[in-house]
Amino acid sequence: MRAFPYQRLPGVVSLRVTSVELRGPDDIRDPLDTSAFSAIEQVVAPGSTGRDDWEWLRMKVSATVPGRATAPDSPWTDLAVVVVLSEGATNTRISTALTPGAENGRKWEGQLDLWRADHLDRATMSVHVVATVDGVAGREIAASAKDWIIDLKAEAPLRERELEVVEVGFREGPQWLRRFQEVPWAVDTSGDLPVVHINKDFEGVSDLVGGNGTSVDNMVRDLLIAQMCTDVWTAVFHTAIGDLEIEDDGTPLFPRDWRGEVLREMLPDVVPDLPVEDALSEVHRRRTGTSGWTDLQPRIHYAATRRGDVPKALSATIRGLDSIHRGADA
Amino acid sequence: MTDKPNFLPERLALLADLNAAQYLTEGLLSGKEDAPAIALNKTTEPLPHDGESRAELAPVRDLIDDAMYQFRDDRPTNADAWLAPRLHATLRLTRREAADRRIWNYLALGVAPDYVVWRHMVAKSEDGASKVAVRRFQGPAYTQAFARLWWAAELFRDGPDYAPVVTVCGIQDMLNTGLRIDMVDHRPTAQAMVRLMDRGTVRTGREVNALVAAINASAATLMYDVIAPDAERDGRPLREWIEAAESAPAVPRRDLPIGPYEEKVPERSVDVLAVHFAALFAEAPVRGRPGADEEAGGEV
Numbered sequence: 001m002r003a004f005p006y007q008r009l010p011g012v013v014s015l016r017v018t019s020v021e022l023r024g025p026d027d028i029r030d031p032l033d034t035s036a037f038s039a040i041e042q043v044v045a046p047g048s049t050g051r052d053d054w055e056w057l058r059m060k061v062s063a064t065v066p067g068r069a070t071a072p073d074s075p076w077t078d079l080a081v082v083v084v085l086s087e088g089a090t091n092t093r094i095s096t097a098l099t100p101g102a103e104n105g106r107k108w109e110g111q112l113d114l115w116r117a118d119h120l121d122r123a124t125m126s127v128h129v130v131a132t133v134d135g136v137a138g139r140e141i142a143a144s145a146k147d148w149i150i151d152l153k154a155e156a157p158l159r160e161r162e163l164e165v166v167e168v169g170f171r172e173g174p175q176w177l178r179r180f181q182e183v184p185w186a187v188d189t190s191g192d193l194p195v196v197h198i199n200k201d202f203e204g205v206s207d208l209v210g211g212n213g214t215s216v217d218n219m220v221r222d223l224l225i226a227q228m229c230t231d232v233w234t235a236v237f238h239t240a241i242g243d244l245e246i247e248d249d250g251t252p253l254f255p256r257d258w259r260g261e262v263l264r265e266m267l268p269d270v271v272p273d274l275p276v277e278d279a280l281s282e283v284h285r286r287r288t289g290t291s292g293w294t295d296l297q298p299r300i301h302y303a304a305t306r307r308g309d310v311p312k313a314l315s316a317t318i319r320g321l322d323s324i325h326r327g328a329d330a
Numbered sequence: 331m332t333d334k335p336n337f338l339p340e341r342l343a344l345l346a347d348l349n350a351a352q353y354l355t356e357g358l359l360s361g362k363e364d365a366p367a368i369a370l371n372k373t374t375e376p377l378p379h380d381g382e383s384r385a386e387l388a389p390v391r392d393l394i395d396d397a398m399y400q401f402r403d404d405r406p407t408n409a410d411a412w413l414a415p416r417l418h419a420t421l422r423l424t425r426r427e428a429a430d431r432r433i434w435n436y437l438a439l440g441v442a443p444d445y446v447v448w449r450h451m452v453a454k455s456e457d458g459a460s461k462v463a464v465r466r467f468q469g470p471a472y473t474q475a476f477a478r479l480w481w482a483a484e485l486f487r488d489g490p491d492y493a494p495v496v497t498v499c500g501i502q503d504m505l506n507t508g509l510r511i512d513m514v515d516h517r518p519t520a521q522a523m524v525r526l527m528d529r530g531t532v533r534t535g536r537e538v539n540a541l542v543a544a545i546n547a548s549a550a551t552l553m554y555d556v557i558a559p560d561a562e563r564d565g566r567p568l569r570e571w572i573e574a575a576e577s578a579p580a581v582p583r584r585d586l587p588i589g590p591y592e593e594k595v596p597e598r599s600v601d602v603l604a605v606h607f608a609a610l611f612a613e614a615p616v617r618g619r620p621g622a623d624e625e626a627g628g629e630v
Contacts, residue, residue, distance in 0.1 A: 004551060025569075056565055080556050086515065090425040091471075091485060093515035094563045095555040115565030117424035130556045138557035175373045176348040190347030192430070245470070245510065248539075256512075 006133040007075050009142040011066030015127040018062055020044055022054035042148045043157035062109045063127040070105035076131035081108040087123040088256025121192055123150040164193055169200040187232050189239035219317045230308030236262045252284040269303035332447040335367035341385045343374035344432035350468045353439050359462050361447040365439050384422045384575040393420055394442045406449045411499035415492035418483035419587035422575045434477040438467040446475045472509035485514050489594040492586045494524040503535035507542050513549050518558040521595045522603035536617045544614040558599035567591040
């Protein structure tokens with residue numbers, strides 16, 4: 001828990017996107033269907049419309065602030081509620097001040113425009129309550145706990161990311177893949193997002209992975225996908241941990257793109273019982289220091305396997321095989 | 331020394347990290363070999379805006395040639411302030427396009443490996459062997475030779491005015507740490523920092539680092555977006571500026587180029603933050619004696 005030298009506002013501050021409208025260069029105005037943004041997932045996915053000609057989008061947002069913020073005897077004055085949208089990958093940060101609406105100052109409303117050319121992948125949006133406290137203006141006294149995500153790459157408003165899978169023949173494909181022509185898949189973690197390349201030259205693998213066949217086919221498929229996901233999680237973890245930015249005092253920083261997300265997600269399994277910041281320092285120390293990196297490998301493997309859903313897929317396969325054998329025996 | 335590529339295609343392109351990696355040989359990094367231009371260009375992908383004038387390679391190469399010529403007898407670090415705004419105004423990229431590391435890989439390996447070696451070669455202390463760090467060719471935006479210049483220009487320009495970029499590039503620590511901190515994404519914060527440099531309040535690398543640390547600490551509890559609001563973001567001027575690239579002449583070599591006609595940062599917001607930062611800096615601990623290391627600080 002952080003300590004603040006001034007009084008903060010207790011309670012929950014929440015943010016909600018109430019409508020989204022796509023705007024194009026020829027003044028097209030296209031309100032997004034509610035299926036394109038999800039209040040539960042807290043994700044906006046303009047890609048779900050299938051439209052690609054929009055230039056910017058306007059979001060109407062509303063925030064709910066604890067009533068105590070505007071109570072006459074509160075220690076806060078000049079109350080402001082601002083929504084901040086940012087994306088580390090493009091160094092973009094925009095904000096908008098909301099205006100108090102109904103419900104005795106508990107509900108604040110406003111709008112925010114996002115320009116597509118300013119963003120690459122996922123922008124996050126949060127709400128902050130700001131006030132003058134003890135004569136100091138601009139103090140943040142509360143903020144939303146869970147960000148909204150504006151996902152420019154997804155086709156559905158889901159928080160969890162789907163793996164990007166590309167089918168390509170390795171023999172004739174991109175230069176770096178040619179050396180891997182005998183393997184069924186390869187993971188590329190160098191870009192904006194990790195990508196799994198499935199080798200079309202490996203006969204049958206595309207059909208197996210993409211197909212929906214007999215129950216045995218599907219069991220093998222699920223197992224294969226679990227294995228693939230494990231590979232991906234392992235690869236992304238190593239990529240993320242291997243390319244850290246280090247402060248002058250030796251403290252490693254969380255990367256600002258997906259690499260940071262991966263680390264925050266996996267570190268609790270790799271170094272349990274430590275806050276993620278400390279876990280990051282610990283893993284970095286072990287990797288770059290003289291000892292401790294080898295000991296960590298089983299834990300990295302554990303974290304990746306769990307996320308790849310290997311236990312689930314494997315036990316389903318074993319049970320499935322059992323029942324097939326029983327059927328064959330009978 | 332690494333030479334200009336012996337083959338330059340007409341258009342700029344994208345070079346994926348995995349393809350770039352194979353050209354980052356010891357020979358190239360120590361400035362003894364060239365990048366194999368023809369082979370390298372076989373592994374590239376076209377830019378999304380391949381058909382537009384801003385995808386032409388020659389204007390970029392000419393600009394880099396001019397930078398190396400103009401600063402041939404000077405410290406190569408001094409070329410940053412000259413090149414950053416001009417590179418920005420020549421490429422005319424959106425942030426979305428600039429966030430794609432592949433274009434920077436291509437500039438460093440396919441267009442001007444000789445520049446990267448010339449600018450970023452550092453002498454090793456132990457055995458005297460000089461080398462360029464890999465991250466100058468391929469790496470995050472705050473270290474890659476061209477990405478750092480482009481982003482410095484993008485984050486520190488005041489609308490169409492590139493003058494603040496020149497100030498920032500004048501202190502290497504500002505360029506190096508400035509690009510790594512989230513706060514400069516807020517334009518009034520970036521401009522207020524520039525103002526302190528223009529006024530001479532902060533001059534050395536150590537002073538810049540002390541200022542950045544103080545602002546960082548202060549930003550943990552203060553919302554600069556509220557005490558120093560920015561103008562509303564409007565993407566149209568940028569789009570028009572990019573479209574105007576079709577008929578734009580080469581960037582001026584003597585005068586500063588003119589950037590997109592975006593609204594300037596509100597003067598009042600810069601005033602408020604400049605006062606605040608000056609107060610923070612007055613109380614910040616500065617390593618060593620102020621003014622002791624006027625040179626480019628921790629340049630690597």
